[in-house]
Amino acid sequence: MTAVADPVVEARRSLGPAAARNLATTTKTRPQNAADSPRWLLRMLPWVPVAGGAYRVNRRARYQAGDGRLRFVNDGTAVRLVPGSLREIPVLSGFPDLAGLARLADRFVQREYVAGAIIAEAGQPVDQLVLIAHGKASRLQAGEYGDPVRLGMIADGDHVGGEVLTSTLLVPPMTYPHTVRAETACTVLTLSADTLSALDGPLRSDLIGYLRTWVAEMKAIPRNRFGETDIALTSGHDGEPPIPGTFVDYELKPREYELSLAQTVLRVHTRVADLYNQPMDQAEEQLRITITALRERQEDELVNNHDFGLLHNADLTQRIPSRTGPPTPDDLDELISRRRRTKVILAHPRAIAAIGREISARGLTPPTVTVGGVQAPSWRGVPILPCDKIPVTGAGTTSIIAMRLGAEDQGVVGLIPKALPHETEPGLNVRYMGIGANAITSYLVSNYFSAAVLTPDALGVLEHVEIGTTS
DSSP: OOOOOOOTOOOOSSSHHHTTTTSSOOOOOOOOEEEEEEEHHHSSEEEEEESSTTTOOOBBBBBOOOOOOOEEEEEEEEEEGGGGGGGGGGOOOOTTOOOHHHHHHOOOOEEEEOOOOOOTTSBBBOOOEEEEEEEEEEEEOOOSSOOEEEEEEEETOOOOOTTTTHHTTTOOOOOSSSSSEEEEEEEEEEEHHHHHOOHHHHEEEEHHHHHHHHHHHOOOOOSTSBBBOOOOOOOOOOOOOOOOOOOBBBBBSOOEOOOOEEEEEEEEHHHHHSOOOOOSSSHHHHHHHHHHHHHHHHHHHHHHHHTTTTHSSSSSSGGGEEESSSHHHHHHHHHHHTSOOOEEEEEHHHHHHHHHHHHHTTTTOOOOOEEEEEEEEEEETTTEOOOTTTTTTTTTEEEEEEEBBBBBTTTTEEEEOOTTTTETTEEEEEEEEEEEESSEEEEEEEEEEEEEEEEEEEEEEEEEOOOOOOO
């Protein structure tokens, strides 16, 4: 039997790796950060330096209020309308009596429609106001040869038949301009013409008085299709007819975007900075990763902030639901067609994968374009760039953002301060706060930013996009 030498007892004939490493200079990386993302939104936005901490967006006067979405609350399967949101219906946008709106909201009746059911039919009298509480429906119209043509989709918070308020109480009955068909199971609230006719007391008189004033104002102020005051012009005339005079009216209270901020206090112990500062500067590495985290938060705020975030500042006329759920080429075409010169589309990486599946399912190859030296998928020449800050719901739905960019094109712009003391990067500064009694050095790191949408059609959102796959 051959004896096996004990590795512990056996004398070494050369220096071992563990001991040798004590004298070696290790090849090392800088600290890695898994939370770092491409931050395409920050890279694509044109940044406007702002003096005074605010940016005012002047627009032509618009008289198209109340084109938003209604809000609902539910108790189990019972759905109730939030009364104040009735002002999102254009005809009720200026109705002052909130208590009257509450009484009107109580008269709505909840109804359920299965997929394929007709909610309203083109050519029939407008006999009810329909509020979509949950679900999706398509707007259909007869084409040139009689076949149905889909005009678009409506979804949660949209409404149909607002004309019933004026046609029942003031003017002869009107008809539905198009058919509304449920594409999914829909929960709706309806207010019938009979219920409106049965109104009595102060609510009826107040509502009729308000509607008469509203109709008169609509007739008195000419508007273009964007709701802006019209500019009187004449063309194609001969001789010496009178030429109309005009002027351009501005908003009296233009929106001002104040710069927001993200801040943190970076702490570095003096012992670490003194003894462990070679070959890499510890304070510099701590600061680098901290700035990265602030930039990530900046992009998240630019997407999701309720005051200036892109998802919450898209005009309601520029929000469209997906036709069937997944993001099809038809949906992308509809999204792009809502604005001139769309420059970029932002989507969650899972949404981009879903777009690729839908394009491939039609036998097409997703085209690519070069953006910043990187190959990116595109549609109609518009790059589709990833943004993981766009939320994905638990039900597997998300949104897709399309933008026109730049102040010259009346697009979307990013906002940063014109100048900052101790500025290390645009919009970001680092201030030394001193050394505390515990020998910790503190630095205040501040990042100032915001975003502005210069005209309503500069920003569009495709909503209710399903990104899952069918089994």
